[in-house]
Amino acid sequence: MPGAIAAAAALSLNASAWGQCVTVQGDPVEGGLIWAKVSPGETVRLDDRSLPVLPNGYVVAGFHRDSPALSVLKVGADCELELRVAQREYRIQRVEGVPQRTVTPPKEQLERIRRERQRVAAAKAKLVERPDWLMQIDGGFVWPVEGPISGVYGSQRVYNGKPGSPHYGVDIAVPTGTAVYAPAAGQVTLAEADLFYSGGTVILDHGYGLSSSFLHMSAVTAKVGDELAQGDKIGEVGATGRATGPHLDWRMSWQDRRVDPQRLVPPMALDDETPAAK
Structure with a gap:
């Protein structure tokens, strides 16, 4: 691995x-x-x-x-x-002069955000049993899309002196419409076209509390309940939700803990030229 x-x-x-x-x-x-x-x-x-x-x-x-x-x-x-447990260093970027409205969501959206977070939490809380689970985590994952890595796990921005939430995924910057494929087999537990923060979003449960989330997609082709094999299409890259440009944000969770997808896949050829997690 x-x-x-x-x-x-x-x-x-x-x-x-x-x-x-x-x-x-x-x-x-x-x-x-x-x-x-x-x-x-x-x-x-x-x-x-x-x-x-x-x-x-x-x-x-x-x-x-x-x-x-x-x-x-x-x-x-x-x-x-x-x-x-080996400790890591994370990149911290300080950004000053950011308009507050871009940092804090408007009050009228707070109830929507709360409901969406509940749906995401419920999707991740499901216990899916899979006989192929060990084979997958022991070197069986592949990249859902390949391209320049523009963001890594653990990095964080400090806006106007106030720390933002750490970034818990790996960002892959590719054009809108690029197909996104399942990195490993799993069951779709959430498929939403327009969440406030993450836009087009799919959660793929790989079994026993381990799941992948795919964010900011312009099209969601998978449906809740779908059983996907590695390489099946999930959707298409976009810039939906709170995104500044087209990219795939791929995140992974074990239960309620965020883990780093990059530690389960082989390096991409572009890895030597793009930011890497330490």
């Missing part, structure tokens, strides 16, 4: 007689995913969060943008593993 490392290199075993009681794989870094196999029905926790165990015994977890440098994975009553 590009960007992933052997998890053992970033793990520190708790000093105990248990030894390495569980093997963790994946990418223990801010914005990364990890997974491990345990006995089906076992109790697993990551810090204060209970992790669902898949029917085949796998558990998955994601680390958000500002995760602490140390997390503890507990399996059952007698297994505890310390995970050292």
Whole structure:
């Protein structure tokens, strides 16, 4: 998996007689995913969060943008593993003199924004079981569209001295109408033509709490309930919602944590010439 490392290199075993009681794989870094196999029905926790165990015994977890440098994975009553989560540097851009109306949405739109956020949260809360889930996250994702990368995970703008929300996706700048394809198999849980912030939006659930969101599209061709294979068309690139130009904003979530799509795909040929996440 590009960007992933052997998890053992970033793990520190708790000093105990248990030894390495569980093997963790994946990418223990801010914005990364990890997974491990345990006995089906076992109790697993990551810090204060209970992790669902898949029917085949796998558990998955994601680390958000500002995760602490140390997390503890507990399996059952007698297994505890310390995970050292690699910290990242993020680009911060300060912008002064921005008209306030472009930073804060008008009051008449606040109720619409609230309703749309509820629909998005409900779509991401669904638990979709997929037998191909592990194969996908272990190096099976492809880019939904290829082109210059104009924005990366974790970057942030400070408007008039007030920090804006961090950017949680990867922006790919390509012309309006460019086809967007499923980076991996999944079920469509949301398909909206015009959300206030994200415009044409599709959420594709890859299974067990891992989902992709595709924003600012000019056309949405997928429908809620569609079962898509990797490479099936989702929609077309646009500049809808709050966008300043045509691009695809691809985001990924594990449960309520935002993870970095770039850590699940191979590099594009253009990556050496465009901004890259550290």
